[in-house]
Amino acid sequence: MLKFNFKILFFLSFPLISISQVVNGNFEIVKSNFLPSNWGMNFFQPVVINTETGEVTADQIQYTWCIPSMVYASFEGQSGQYAMEISNAFNTTQNHVITGEVSIFSDATQDMPGWNPGVALGQFDEVSILGFHYKFLPVGNDIAQAQIQVFDAESNEIGSTNIDISGTNTDFQYIQTPILYTSNATPALMYIKFIMAKDGTNPTFGSRLIIDNVVTNLAALTNNANNTNTDVTIFPTFVEDEIFVYGNGQLDYKIINLEGKVIKQNSVQNYSNNYCKIEVENINSGIYLLTVNCSNGQFSKKFIKK
Structure with missing residues (x-):
């Protein structure tokens, strides 16, 4: 059986992206396959190869909805038309839950981060908080988690924070936390991830997490609601x-x-x-x-x- 579980091994340089709001942080850019642009999950369906016959059989995966993905667009936007939904899947062949997760990445033409999650930061981009609106609809006692890491040009981590998400929230809640920096080096790359089960907890099939309006600074909060006016x-x-x-x-x-x-x-x-x-x-x-x-x-x- 071949199963791939990609981790961050290295970072390539990306074209500069303006993130007064996180790239597609409001999830209004939706691709034809109903996946949100610039957000996705590395997942390859496990397969078994019979070395004698060469026959390949794949594990059977059950998804929460009819879309064969654990990350997809949602019509339940806090503002605008869309949000992003993350859910778990179930491997019926091996009888275990597959944890859903999603990472931001720079290539809008791809459906998953591949080897290079994260987006580059420009000289004047401000990354001081991680904030977002969310609904959480766990089936069990799930604890989801949001993560952000900030790296310098040498791929050294210089700041990070985590936010635990628990309890049932059928209406959108807003949450944010400051990023804790350990260095005064210039930020060069940002990595944001949402995962349906933080380390040490177990995911439940059917649990859903809906995310909208992801921001990394306070000023960006106001860009989501048409609330700027040059007369003021x-x-x-x-x-x-x-x-x-x-x-x-x-x-x-x-x-x-x-x-x-x-x-x-x-x-x-x-x-x-x-x-x-x-x-x-x-x-x-x-x-x-x-x-x-x-x-x-x-x-x-x-x-x-x-």
């Missing part, structure tokens, strides 16, 4: 005590830290000359995201508190 302006972006927002009507704002926590929010109705002043003198130094909603539209922008 904030300044400065390097702040000591105050931020000014130019807008109209009632203005609702939130200030979010790198861990995704809302540390300040308010609704302001009366402000002069269309300029709303937001006090930030009591906020700790660091990088934040300011999201604004007013009659002009919606807008988000990063700022640095000195």
Whole structure:
């Protein structure tokens, strides 16, 4: 029996990809075979070769849906038309569950990562968090996991984080966690993976995980919902005590830290000359995201508190 289980052995250089949002992180690019572009799983059906007759027989694999894949597009998008669904399969010949997983990769023409999962990072790409919307529909006590690894140009890992996914969530939940960096080297490659059973746990056939809007920085969160508008302006972006927002009507704002926590929010109705002043003198130094909603539209922008 021949069975292939590919691991990451090396990384090739990829063309630069702009990831203000992760490449096809909203899964709206769907191929004709109903697989999401740039996401897939290495899987080859186990076969047995009779050395005397040369006859080849393949294990029988049962999939969750009629699509012969453990990764496919879903119509249950949190936003837009599509999301990505991952499920387990069942090897009826050997009577065991095959764990579903998916990795991001750069070649949109392929259905699986092959030897080279991951995507290249440009000089100004920001990779500070791993965040996504998800539904999890386990049949048993499954624990799925999201993983991100960041590498430098020499293929050394310089940052990573994992997110465990458990419990039953029939409505979309949002989750994110900061990436823990161990080096100040320049990030050159990013590897994202979702797996239906974290190490040490057992997968159950029939469990489903639906993922949408994968991002790697706070600013990218706002790109998924049509919520930018050039008529709304904030300044400065390097702040000591105050931020000014130019807008109209009632203005609702939130200030979010790198861990995704809302540390300040308010609704302001009366402000002069269309300029709303937001006090930030009591906020700790660091990088934040300011999201604004007013009659002009919606807008988000990063700022640095000195």
